[in-house]
Amino acid sequence: MINKLIQNIQKTNAPIVVGLDPMLNYIPPHIQKRAFAEFGETLEGAAEAIWQYNKEIVDAVYDLIPAVKPQIAMYEQFGIEGLKAFQKTVNYCKEKNLVVIGDIKRGDIGSTSEAYAVGHLGKVQVGSKRYSCFDEDFVTVNPYLGSDGIKPFVDVCKEEKKGLFILVKTSNQSSGEFQDRLIDGKPLYEHVGEKVAKWGEDCMGDSYSYIGAVVGATYPKMGEILRKIMPKSFILVPGYGAQGGKAEDLKPYFNEDGLGAIINSSRGIIAAYKQEAYKHFGETAFADASRQAVLDMIADINQAIGR
Amino acid sequence: MINKLIQNIQKTNAPIVVGLDPMLNYIPPHIQKRAFAEFGETLEGAAEAIWQYNKEIVDAVYDLIPAVKPQIAMYEQFGIEGLKAFQKTVNYCKEKNLVVIGDIKRGDIGSTSEAYAVGHLGKVQVGSKRYSCFDEDFVTVNPYLGSDGIKPFVDVCKEEKKGLFILVKTSNQSSGEFQDRLIDGKPLYEHVGEKVAKWGEDCMGDSYSYIGAVVGATYPKMGEILRKIMPKSFILVPGYGAQGGKAEDLKPYFNEDGLGAIINSSRGIIAAYKQEAYKHFGETAFADASRQAVLDMIADINQAIGR
Secondary structure (H helix, E strand, C coil): CHHHHHHHHHHHCCCEEEEECCCHHHCCHHHHHHHHHHHCCCHHHHHHHHHHHHHHHHHHHCCCCCEEEEECHHHHCCHHHHHHHHHHHHHHHHHCCCEEEEEEEECCCHHHHHHHHHHHCCEEEECCEEEECCCCCEEEECCCCCHHHHHHHHHHHHHHCCEEEEEEECCCHHHHHHHCCEECCEEHHHHHHHHHHHHHCCCECCCCECEEEEECCCCHHHHHHHHHHCCCCCEEECCEHHHCECHHHCHHHCCCCCCCEEEEECHHHHCHHHCHHHHHHCCCCHHHHHHHHHHHHHHHHHHHCCC | CHHHHHHHHHHHCCCEEEEECCCHHHCCHHHHHHHHHHHCCCHHHHHHHHHHHHHHHHHHHCCCCCEEEEECHHHHCCHHHHHHHHHHHHHHHHHCCCEEEEEEEECCCHHHHHHHHHHHCCCEEECCEEECCCCCCEEEECCCCCHHHHHHHHHHHHHHCCEEEEEEECCCHHHHHHHCCEECCEEHHHHHHHHHHHHHCCCECCCCECEEEEECCCCHHHHHHHHHHCCCCCEEECCEHHHCECHHHCHHHCCCCCCCEEEEECHHHHCHHHCHHHHHHCCCCHHHHHHHHHHHHHHHHHHHHCC
């Protein structure tokens, strides 16, 4: 799947990923109204609004981008109905040949991590049958529990040729509270980065490992160091745009081959129509605003990284 | 909810929690057969088997215990159908007046943690209506992202009078890989423990905080230190029994009032009928085996802690 991600990036010349993190207040009123007219102001109605919103955005941008990253929390908050919309979104994006990164940030002890890995990347056994459930291509994983919480994910990735992005340095303001603390003279995130490089060693695609890392755009100096610590790991970079990360800071996240990083934008794309720059599209053409925002983001990043 | 947890513990004289972590291979063949006869070897069939298994165990033990801890991964691996069984289990246990600790180990940046908190502990807004979705009483949370990933959970807990158990020192073998590393002369888990104590300060129930911690039974020396660092935090202790934690090691997790800790056993209870000691119950009376295992666990722990 890392090979497919790279192919998709090369085909689109766009090292970006669109975060499908729908909040109800991003969704234009006409879509909410239509969904609520059919299902009432219910969880089902909310899920339908999310799905219609996602579908229209995906239809408008899929030819420009290599991948999407649905954030499962935004669906899970609407319970079972929300998770159905998550599943529908994953499946639809895969039909459109997009690589799907499930932003699930799971992680637990061995047997439990195995269950998550099976449910999101692998196949679960039921009697004599096997089923894929959420079936993303990559998922994000939390490393706090150490190797035996990660290994079951790695095992399933090997079997299914899928991949991981392991949290190393997150984009949020208080990420440094634990991640930046010095251990033997090096911040915790570097120690985690070293482990990511090691975990990824025997899961190599053609040029990069299946096992990648999450490093926030908001910490470019750290990105530079981590790039060197994990030369064969793809870096998923959240925090561009709405969270404050700038394109000119992104160069250090890439290798000299112009690969090695994929930059996420969520709100900046899916709710583009709410921004001053794209307001003229209007609410009904929100997906056209998203398309323009994708084009602008690609240009912004490619210029900054000299691609 | 911390007050209710303490009341339930005092009423049952049992500082324990039963982990409802069903694996299909724990479920006796007659239950699987019945479910598959009705729904086929499908995800729905697996979910039905899990639900029937859980229900029979809960019916057999609910009067003996204060709380249950369903591990969501074991349900999530069966996709939407599995999560429906999770929800059914949560609701059923609450009907039985059990405190429900959702072992979900979520944690993300601010707005995303908020979505998880809303979906699992709070109410989500849909138009003019508000809905509770998974509606557990407590959830487990991962601290790797720092305060701004925890705060949205704390805020929802304050509003709903619910609670958290934040991962401090986990029970698994490689938990020390990051958690034990020394920072300013103290292991990371102590730094996290200090934060837990601080986060919990303004969320006090009558005698304990709503904000608790997870500390594995497999590390009693660390438990002793953490007990002192977080005097007002309840400690959820996994790792007793099947994972190797012994009753005599559990004393340091408790305060002098005999409270402050709740010991989890999952496999040891729900799959008791598979153990040598309870084999004589037979597969069809698996729930009676679970009841006996609960009684034995309570006696074992109360004796060890001198309760």
